[in-house]
Amino acid sequence: MQIRHKISLQFTCVVAIILLFFSGIVYLRAENQRSKNFFDRIQGRANTTARLLVDVQEFTPKLLKLLDMNSSSRLPNEEVYVYNFKNELLYSNIDKTPDYIDPTFLENIKKEEKVTLKDENREILGILFTGKYDRFVVVASANDLVGYSQEKNLVNTLGIGFLSGIIITIILSIFFAGQALRPIQSINNEISRITANNLKKRLDEGNKKDEIAELAVNFNRMLNRLEMAFQQQKQFVSQASHELRTPLAALKTEIQVGLEENQTIEEYKKTLKNTLNDTERLIQLSNSLLQLARTIEDKDKFHFEILRMEDILLNVQKAIQGNYPHYRIVFDFEKIPDDDNLTLINGNLLLLENLFSNLIENACKYSSDHQANILLSFDKIYCIVKIKDKGIGIPENEIAYIFNPFFRASNSIDKDGFGIGLSITKRIAELHKAIIDVKSKYLKGTEFIIKIPHQ
Structure with missing residues (x-):
């Protein structure tokens, strides 16, 4: 019906x-x-x-x-x-x-x-x-x-009036219901013309006051999000394809060289070594892409629990220094909490360790002294973590793009990486309703400030 x-x-x-x-x-x-x-x-x-x-x-x-x-x-x-x-x-x-x-x-x-x-x-x-x-x-x-x-005449009159009223009500209710729902029919017609190739089309929002107009406004907002998601997906696929093409092309070249005749054992070893390096780079890129894709999943798929921020940071510090002994990480409280609950947060342990690992490793990697300073503080709403370095910094005109997938600052091209780490960091922060601020001076250093709501 x-x-x-x-x-x-x-x-x-x-x-x-x-x-x-x-x-x-x-x-x-x-x-x-x-x-x-x-x-x-x-x-x-x-x-x-x-x-x-x-x-x-x-x-x-x-x-x-x-x-x-x-x-x-x-x-x-x-x-x-x-x-x-x-x-x-x-x-x-x-x-x-x-x-x-x-x-x-x-x-x-x-x-x-x-x-x-x-x-x-x-x-x-x-x-x-x-x-x-x-x-x-x-x-x-x-x-x-x-x-x-x-x-008897009164009963007949009331009966005639009742039947007449019902008939008139049916006719008028169908008419006015049709009039009231006509904008919805118009919306349905417009929606039927919207496809994946035509996401820029928007619905008429009418007077922007009644419920139907509110429906159109919310649907347009959903289309905006879908369009942005499609654009990000296309950009991601395009950039991922480009990044994957480089190590694959290198692998093909090394294999072709290895198939040539009259090569010495040393030359074969060199070819195999280059092939191994390209394979490892390809594996690292694939893992990064999978990690980025995983952070795009629904928040409900992750297990959240009450965690203590200083424990997370100390675990990350220990893990990084275990993998990179030459990195130096200094951790301290900027403000000593009077209440232990001020450093308690609700989050996913693996995701948060990934977030801080990306930022701390970058701070050490892009600093000549390979040192990162971590300060933990808090306010009435947030638990605040500051990660500072005295590295190469980020050009001012490029700070707005550092969280885009595969973007790399112009002064970091000579460093290993794929430009995915900060994209993963941003997405993990969004899953935890956290805020990330960046302060950087070119050739003088960078500071990341992460604010996560505490309990």
Whole structure:
């Protein structure tokens, strides 16, 4: 079922319930008023008949019956009976006594003083009448032909109004639902024309105020992210292909040289050594690419736990100095924490060790003294790590690009590397909601400041 039909059905049901509720109230009020008015008329006729019979001596039962038959205020099928307290019939305007009048009914009237009941379409009233000298039981009844006819007309009117209201509601709800959902149909049409080759197309955001406009705005933001992701993916594939082509071409060349005849054993050894170096470089590049791809995965795939920052840094320091004994790493607290919790963070141990390893190794690699200084501090929100070196620095106009995959500063081309480490570092920081700031002076040194929210 389409949304417009669901909306129409739901709105029609609501209107139907409201119409039924108010129709019921109108009918009940009309029925109560009809019944009250008619019983008031019956009571008036009963009191008049009893007063004339009991209190006016000139009126005999015969004369009163004759007067009643010719009265213009006589009700349809009116019957009036007057009984004394011995349940003896003193007066009746007709010759028969109905079945509903029995001693029990009369005694109930004496007890309650006023009793009403309904026998099919006949309204029956029994009252206790107090005359000048005695009390009497008066039973009067009649058919409310006019009242029931008006009530029937009211029911027909309410029924016609209800059905008309439902039909009009269905028509209008379908129309207005279609009008309200027309922008969504327009959005669907625009979305159907967006493909991977046409990600620059954007949806019309309308007035940018209502929910549909908000949907278009959010969808456009998603398209912006998708377009950026596609561009990054294309750039990554292009750059990765370029980086892989170099060691592969070198391998091919070395193999071709090795296949040539008339080479000495030393020349073969040299060829194999070069092939081994190119293979190791290819393995390192492949590992770096896999590591970069892994950091792009969803954060939920990584196990996060409470870690202590100084332990992470000391582990990284120990690992790097184990692999590169000539590197010198100096670790210290810039500010001693009063509370141990200020250096606790929520993170993934392997990813964070990778982040700091990249930065510390770069600091040592690009410094003539191969030294990196690490300072740990904190504020109200972040645990702060500063990694400083006195190396070659980064040209000012290239600082904005250092986190791009495969980018290498112009003054670092002669150093080993692929330009992937800082891209991995940036992505790991994003996974931990961390902030990385870079300060660098060309040929004087670089400082990386990493701010990770503490616990």
